Amino acid sequence: MPTFVYMTRCDGCGHCVDICPSDIMHIDPIYRRAYNIEPNMCWECYSCVKACPQNAIDVRGYADFAPLGHSVRVVRDEQKGTIAWRIKFRNGTEKNFLSPITTKPWGTAIPKLADVPGPSKEMRDGELLYNEPKYIRMDEGGLRTLETAGLKLRTGVYY
Amino acid sequence: MAYETIIEDGIDVLVVGAGLGGTGAAWEARFWGKDKKIVIAEKANIDRSGAVAQGLYAINCYMGTRWGENNPEDHVRYARIDLMGMVREDLLFDMARHVDSAVHQFEEWGLPIMKDPKTGRYLREGRWQIMIHGESYKPIVAEAAKKSADKVFNRICVTHLLMDESRENRIAGAVGFNVRTGNYHVFKSKTVICGAGGASNIFKPRSVGEGSGRTWYAPWSSGSAYGLMINAGAKMTQMENRIVLARFKDGYGPVGAYFLHLKTYTQNCLGEEYESKWFPELQKMVGKEYLDPEASHLTHRPIPTCLRNHALISEVNAGRGPIHMITMRAFQDPHLEEVGWENFLGMTVGQAVLWAATDVDPKNENPELTTSEPYVMGSHATGSGAWCSGPEDLSPPEYFWGYNRMTTIEGLFGAGDAVGGTPHAFSSGSFTEGRLAAKAACKYIDDGKAEGIVVSDEQIRRRKEEIYKPMEHYRVYRNEIVAGDVNPHYINPKQGLDRLQKLMDEYCGGVTVNYMTNEKLLHIGLKKLRILEEDLGSLAAKDTHELLRAWELMHRHRAAECVTHHTLFRKETRWPGYYYRGDAMKVDDENWHVLTVSRRDPKSGEYTMEKAPCYHLVSEEK
Numbered sequence: 001m002p003t004f005v006y007m008t009r010c011d012g013c014g015h016c017v018d019i020c021p022s023d024i025m026h027i028d029p030i031y032r033r034a035y036n037i038e039p040n041m042c043w044e045c046y047s048c049v050k051a052c053p054q055n056a057i058d059v060r061g062y063a064d065f066a067p068l069g070h071s072v073r074v075v076r077d078e079q080k081g082t083i084a085w086r087i088k089f090r091n092g093t094e095k096n097f098l099s100p101i102t103t104k105p106w107g108t109a110i111p112k113l114a115d116v117p118g119p120s121k122e123m124r125d126g127e128l129l130y131n132e133p134k135y136i137r138m139d140e141g142g143l144r145t146l147e148t149a150g151l152k153l154r155t156g157v158y159y
Numbered sequence: 160m161a162y163e164t165i166i167e168d169g170i171d172v173l174v175v176g177a178g179l180g181g182t183g184a185a186w187e188a189r190f191w192g193k194d195k196k197i198v199i200a201e202k203a204n205i206d207r208s209g210a211v212a213q214g215l216y217a218i219n220c221y222m223g224t225r226w227g228e229n230n231p232e233d234h235v236r237y238a239r240i241d242l243m244g245m246v247r248e249d250l251l252f253d254m255a256r257h258v259d260s261a262v263h264q265f266e267e268w269g270l271p272i273m274k275d276p277k278t279g280r281y282l283r284e285g286r287w288q289i290m291i292h293g294e295s296y297k298p299i300v301a302e303a304a305k306k307s308a309d310k311v312f313n314r315i316c317v318t319h320l321l322m323d324e325s326r327e328n329r330i331a332g333a334v335g336f337n338v339r340t341g342n343y344h345v346f347k348s349k350t351v352i353c354g355a356g357g358a359s360n361i362f363k364p365r366s367v368g369e370g371s372g373r374t375w376y377a378p379w380s381s382g383s384a385y386g387l388m389i390n391a392g393a394k395m396t397q398m399e400n401r402i403v404l405a406r407f408k409d410g411y412g413p414v415g416a417y418f419l420h421l422k423t424y425t426q427n428c429l430g431e432e433y434e435s436k437w438f439p440e441l442q443k444m445v446g447k448e449y450l451d452p453e454a455s456h457l458t459h460r461p462i463p464t465c466l467r468n469h470a471l472i473s474e475v476n477a478g479r480g481p482i483h484m485i486t487m488r489a490f491q492d493p494h495l496e497e498v499g500w501e502n503f504l505g506m507t508v509g510q511a512v513l514w515a516a517t518d519v520d521p522k523n524e525n526p527e528l529t530t531s532e533p534y535v536m537g538s539h540a541t542g543s544g545a546w547c548s549g550p551e552d553l554s555p556p557e558y559f560w561g562y563n564r565m566t567t568i569e570g571l572f573g574a575g576d577a578v579g580g581t582p583h584a585f586s587s588g589s590f591t592e593g594r595l596a597a598k599a600a601c602k603y604i605d606d607g608k609a610e611g612i613v614v615s616d617e618q619i620r621r622r623k624e625e626i627y628k629p630m631e632h633y634r635v636y637r638n639e640i641v642a643g644d645v646n647p648h649y650i651n652p653k654q655g656l657d658r659l660q661k662l663m664d665e666y667c668g669g670v671t672v673n674y675m676t677n678e679k680l681l682h683i684g685l686k687k688l689r690i691l692e693e694d695l696g697s698l699a700a701k702d703t704h705e706l707l708r709a710w711e712l713m714h715r716h717r718a719a720e721c722v723t724h725h726t727l728f729r730k731e732t733r734w735p736g737y738y739y740r741g742d743a744m745k746v747d748d749e750n751w752h753v754l755t756v757s758r759r760d761p762k763s764g765e766y767t768m769e770k771a772p773c774y775h776l777v778s779e780e781k
Contacts, residue, residue: 002369019204021208021212022379023314023379026704040369040371041372042372043212043213043372043377043379043509044372044508045207045377045508047207047213059508061509062509062513064370065409065513065517067516070512072504072512076294083294083504087515089515089520090515091518093520095500097504101271101295102269102299106269109268109269110302110303113187113190113306113307119190119191124191129187129190129257129260129595129598130187131260132260135263135264136224136260139225143256144230144231146552146553146776149230153555153776157752157773
């Protein structure tokens with residue numbers, strides 16, 4: 001089944017249950033550990049794998065078309081702002097990749113819009129959004145309109 | 160089943176479904192509604208929900224006007240030809256003129272956008288696409304939404320929209336249940352922004368076992384945008400315009416970066432280029448206006464996605480499959496090899512898993528491509544969704560009724576897959592549509608349009624009964640049988656989904672019939688959909704998880720029904736390669752250069768179909 005959980009590593013914390021977009025990571029009522037209740041609704045999105053503090057969750061490719069003997073492992077680190085992947089082929093070949101996931105300390109760079117000055121009446125009645133027009137071109141340019149684009153509304157085609 | 164009823168009252172802006180569209184809406188709403196109550200209801204956890212849950216390796220909609228790369232009208236031309244003319248140009252232009260401001264903010268929030276070392280500009284994958292390290296794209300935009308929202312309700316499956324009882328056709332909120340606790344949740348709200356998803360899994364997938372989870376669009380995209388809005392009586396547009404994707408076989412890994420950045424290309428089993436030889440015949444079907452390889456070569460006008468699919472499908476049917484992506488050359492460059500792999504790891508890990516399992520190293524072997532089962536959505540190379548108002552300064556009278564991105568139901572707005580006629584919005588465009596809808600929703604409230612909304616206890620009680628009926632049905636009948644799932648009184652959600660997929664596949668142009676249908680088949684399909692709807696009244700759910708699947712199925716069924724009506728209505732083959740009407744195998748611009756609009760009467764269940772004019776705001780050539 002796409003994701004599965006190693007019995008000896010899982011401590012039943014439920015992080016995977018909390019994050020799974022498909023609602024398929026559940027806690028087994030007898031063993032008190034997580035498992036995938038519906039593999040055919042698993043996208044192999046790795047959200048649970050990345051969220052597991054024990055590295056207890058892994059993926060075995062879909063039985064319909066993926067032979068056994070492979071692994072794709074991941075470590076996502078919000079502090080370091082990186083994600084590291086290790087791919088192991090069935091024939092033993094290994095590939096490693098490391099990518100950034102953010103350029104800023106986590107959650108610090110997003111403004112709270114409740115605290116910024118509110119829009120003027122002009123802005124309300126016009127077509128601009130928050131931070132516009134500045135953020136459209138990062139200069140003094142304005143919002144594109146039919147007029148500035150040199151366009152005219154033509155008759156609707158109604159064959 | 161003594162589930163509690165939890166009422167959240169006095170909401171101004173309710174966001175239903177917080178993917179890229181919904182997070183954009185929640186975030187922006189705070190700016191225009193400083194003192195307004197903004198609430199999110201999401202069936203999963205907004206940190207990893209929607210189509211971008213596992214990340215993205217590219218932002219496919221970025222103009223780059225700051226560097227003079229493209230203007231909004233260029234984007235309209237591109238999306239229009241790709242969709243064979245059938246788009247809402249006002250909505251496209253509007254999205255395109257705002258989209259860069261969203262992307263620039265993403266960068267400020269910490270989303271790593273790759274740069275071209277020579278120019279310092281964003282690294283282009285293609286004319287519209289920029290490359291990102293987007294593993295955490297969704298958690299980042301979710302953080303923004305959380306900063307603006309008063310409350311986020313995760314794990315609420317919204318099943319119905321609430322309607323005002325003092326005034327016909329006005330929204331009053333939404334109801335649903337908590338997938339964990341089972342409790343019944345009522346959201347009374349002045350406006351609703353529907354950011355729910357398009358539909359995977361309404362057509363039978365190529366992989367029918369465990370592998371059916373590896374859909375191209377997320378398996379949790381249950382067509383709820385359509386199910387919710389159609390059931391409330393909103394008008395829909397272009398629902399026949401389902402999409403078929405040419406992708407790496409089985410894993411459905413994306414090909415955009417491969418074609419555009421890595422410069423890989425396709426060949427048939429004999430090692431020949433095959434696309435161009437199908438074009439002369441195809442040109443007779445669609446006309447030179449839509450397929451002109453010479454003009455495309457000269458002006459870089461794209462060949463529509465569906466027509467390229469048509470060539471691939473035809474070549475395979477002619478016995479010269481499989482179609483290979485020629486990767487061996489590009490992958491000799493270690494940098495390009497890294498891009499090729501990271502592209503999957505960033506947005507379709509399953510494809511990397513598959514290649515590892517099958518020892519496919521694209522450096523040594525050219526992988527296979529295939530065409531997927533059809534999907535119904537509104538933000539990729541297709542534009543299904545609700546019929547929405549455009550902005551005041553761009554839209555002709557037929558496209559404008561007061562508030563940008565408002566559906567034909569007062570106070571109900573859309574974003575992302577929910578809005579029809581706006582293909583090629585992708586992640587950034589969907590987020591932008593959410594922002595536009597949020598501004599308009601606040602204006603709607605400030606204009607006093609949401610005064611005096613009445614929701615009776617009776618409406619709330621009636622919906623509650625309806626929601627839990629599958630669990631009640633299960634409780635009543637399960638002990639009639641010894642064990643197992645075979646019961647003469649009910650079907651479970653999986654059995655119902657199998658039935659829906661099989662009939663849509665066979666009667667509405669799925670993969671096993673080579674995307675072919677006709678009037679007779681569609682009529683049979685509609686009849687079977689009606690009978691299936693009766694049986695959905697006998698759905699059985701043994702727990703709240705199955706109840707979630709039950710409601711996803713009901714939304715999928717409604718979306719599928721609407722798709723079938725639209726497919727029947729448009730009597731032509733507008734998008735060969737997406738689907739074929741065997742009884743009308745040509746593009747018919749005389750009669751069908753129009754947008755299709757439907758409405759389902761919530762009381763009778765009857766559909767009315769109409770043609771809406773196609774306005775071209777933007778001229779052909781620059």
